[in-house]
Structure formats: structure tokens, C-alpha cells
Amino acid sequence: MSLVSLANEVEELELPEGAHVLQYMSDEGDSRIIWDPANHDEVDAARRTFDDLTKKGYQAYEVRRGGERGQRVRQFDPSLERLILAPATVGG
Amino acid sequence: MPTITQYYDAYGRLYEYQNGSTYITQNSTTTQYWNVLDQSHRQTGGTSRVANSPYVIEDWRAWNTSTCTTITQNTYYPVLETWQEWCTYGTQGNSIVQTNVFPAREPTPEELAAREAARAKAAKAKVRARSLLDSVLTLEQRQFMERHGYIPVVGSKGRRYHIRTTGGASGNVALVDDKEAVLGRFCAHPTSAHGSIPTEDHFVAQLLHLQDDEDDFLHKANLVEGKNPVRRALLSVA
Numbered sequence: 086m087s088l089v090s091l092a093n094e095v096e097e098l099e100l101p102e103g104a105h106v107l108q109y110m111s112d113e114g115d116s117r118i119i120w121d122p123a124n125h126d127e128v129d130a131a132r133r134t135f136d137d138l139t140k141k142g143y144q145a146y147e148v149r150r151g152g153e154r155g156q157r158v159r160q161f162d163p164s165l166e167r168l169i170l171a172p173a174t175v176g177g
Numbered sequence: 178m179p180t181i182t183q184y185y186d187a188y189g190r191l192y193e194y195q196n197g198s199t200y201i202t203q204n205s206t207t208t209q210y211w212n213v214l215d216q217s218h219r220q221t222g223g224t225s226r227v228a229n230s231p232y233v234i235e236d237w238r239a240w241n242t243s244t245c246t247t248i249t250q251n252t253y254y255p256v257l258e259t260w261q262e263w264c265t266y267g268t269q270g271n272s273i274v275q276t277n278v279f280p281a282r283e284p285t286p287e288e289l290a291a292r293e294a295a296r297a298k299a300a301k302a303k304v305r306a307r308s309l310l311d312s313v314l315t316l317e318q319r320q321f322m323e324r325h326g327y328i329p330v331v332g333s334k335g336r337r338y339h340i341r342t343t344g345g346a347s348g349n350v351a352l353v354d355d356k357e358a359v360l361g362r363f364c365a366h367p368t369s370a371h372g373s374i375p376t377e378d379h380f381v382a383q384l385l386h387l388q389d390d391e392d393d394f395l396h397k398a399n400l401v402e403g404k405n406p407v408r409r410a411l412l413s414v415a
Contacts, residue, residue, distance in 0.1 A: 112374060115306070155389070174367060174382065174383075174393075176364065
């Protein structure tokens with residue numbers, strides 16, 4: 086089982102040391118893309134997902150540990166530890 | 178393909194429904210649908226078109242309780258959760274329009290299996306979404322959510338909000354003053370154009386958006402309680 090599919094099986098997010106994660110919302114809860122910044126293939130896969138989703142209007146936020154305030158991210162940066170992507174906000 | 182039927186009532190309001198599977202409630206600007214087969218809920222009209230997640234009965238309840246004026250019951254289909262919801266929570270004085278009443282029948286095995294699969298998927302997604310929500314909250318925010326049913330948030334400009342986490346994600350963002358008095362309630366969600374997401378994910382998106390750019394959130398949100406001058410005043414000082 087790949088790292089990505091393994092990560093998607095668990096509900097609690099416990100990342101291996103040094104791993105970075107992109108979580109995007111879907112009808113299955115969040116899906117996760119995990120990368121090691123030193124692994125070019127993994128970084129490329131994460132960047133593709135980021136670009137695909139943001140082109141669809143998803144809003145990406147950097148989220149730090151312990152509830153520390155994050156901020157909007159418009160370009161993929163593999164050095165960021167954790168990103169959450171949510172569909173664009175619309176008035177309800 | 179389902180049959181979609183439209184008609185106008187005596188007041189000139191347009192109704193649209195899918196035969197045999199959908200309940201509708203409606204006010205002057207939006208129409209809410211509840212699909213009793215797959216438990217999905219969606220909204221048309223108003224300023225947005227939202228296909229909400231298939232397990233947001235809380236949203237349906239909140240909307241029916243606060244703003245709905247009419248319910249249309251299409252059928253006596255055996256799945257009666259929606260009708261029971263309406264009878265329990267519907268706003269007093271709401272009118273009831275009953276159309277197209279089909280004889281009761283048992284759901285087919287395929288329909289039952291589809292409902293069960295949808296519910297199982299929704300339940301799993303909800304657990305993941307709750308985990309995601311917990312992971313972005315401070316300890317204090319989690320305690321507020323569990324004890325008081327809302328998440329306190331300080332926006333990017335320092336204004337204070339409560340994201341209500343009981344009763345769904347409809348009109349659940351309140352702007353409050355220093356004494357916790359509500360200045361206005363706002364309704365904005367992640368769009369479901371790319372698929373429905375659990376209610377808890379709505380809370381996460383609202384929280385992150387407010388923390389990053391509360392003015393943008395207010396610009397996009399509909400004011401559901403309070404006065405528009407409140408919002409204009411807020412935005413003008415931004």
C-alpha cells in the first residue's frame with residue numbers, strides 16, 4: 086500500500102517525521118497528498134494536485150500546528166508543512 | 178431519467194420537483210430540495226446554487242425552522258424523515274402544499290442498498306471531517322465548541338466571530354462585539370460545484386477564510402440577520 090493510500094485510510098492525521106501534507110475537501114472527507122520535500126516525484130505530484138484544484142477555484146491555506154493562524158497560499162511551496170484546500174466560498 | 182415537473186402556485190411561485198423522491202420547501206428567493214432516496218439536500222435560487230452534502234439534515238432543519246414559508250410534499254414515499262423533520266421543526270404558520278401524492282410503496286432492494294451505501298459513505302466522511310476540524314482548532318476553541326456549540330474566531334482584521342457548530346452551516350457565522358452580543362449573522366459556504374462536503378468541512382473553510390481575509394468573507398456572504406448598513410459600515414472601515 087502506498088504512503089498516500091495508507092494516509093487516506095486513517096482518520097487521525099499522524100505524519101511521519103519530515104513528511105508534508107496537502108489535504109483537500111471532498112465528499113469523502115479530506116483526501117491527502119503527502120510528500121517529502123527531497124523527493125522530486127512526490128513534490129511534483131503534490132504540485133499538480135495543488136494546481137488542478139486551485140484552477141477549479143479551491144482556496145489553499147497554510148495551517149500550522151496547534152491552531153496557530155494560517156494564511157492563504159496562492160502558489161505551491163513544497164517547504165510548507167501542511168496545506169488545506171477548501172472549495173471556493175459562496176454566499177448561501 | 179427522473180421526471181422533473183414544474184408548476185406555478187396561486188401566488189405565482191414556481192415549484193419544481195422530481196416525481197416520487199423529493200420534498201421541497203420554499204420562500205420567496207430560494208428553494209430547498211430534499212431527496213429522500215439518497216438523502217441529499219440542495220438549494221436553488223437566492224444568490225447561489227448549492228448542492229449540499231448528502232447528510233446535512235441540520236441545514237435543512239435550520240432553514241425550515243428559520244426562513245421557510247411553504248413545504249411541498251410530493252409523495253407518501255415510505256422514507257418519511259423529511260416530513261417528520263418538517264412536522265417537528267417547521268416554522269409555525271408555514272403553509273403546506275401537497276401535490277402529486279403517490280400510493281405508499283416499499284423501497285426496492287436497489288433503492289435500499291443505494292441509501293445504505295450513501296449513509297455509510299457519509300458517516301465515514303463525517304468522521305474524517307470532524308478529525309480535520311479538531312486538528313485546526315486550539316484547545317480553547319475545541320472546548321468552546323464542545324461546551325457551547327460554537328467556535329470563537331478572531332478574524333484577520335481583529336473582529337470577533339462565532340461559528341455555530343450545531344444546527345448546520347446555514348447562516349451560522351455570527352459577528353459579535355466585545356460583550357458577545359450578535360451584530361449580524363452571515364451565510365457563506367464552500368461551493369459544492371465539485372462535490373458535496375461534510376458539514377464539519379464547512380466549519381473548517383469558514384474558520385480559515387475568516388482568519389485569512391474576513392473582509393472577503395463578508396463580501397461573499399449573505400447577511401441573514403442584522404442590517405446591511407452593519408456590513409457596509411464594517412467593510413468601509415476595512
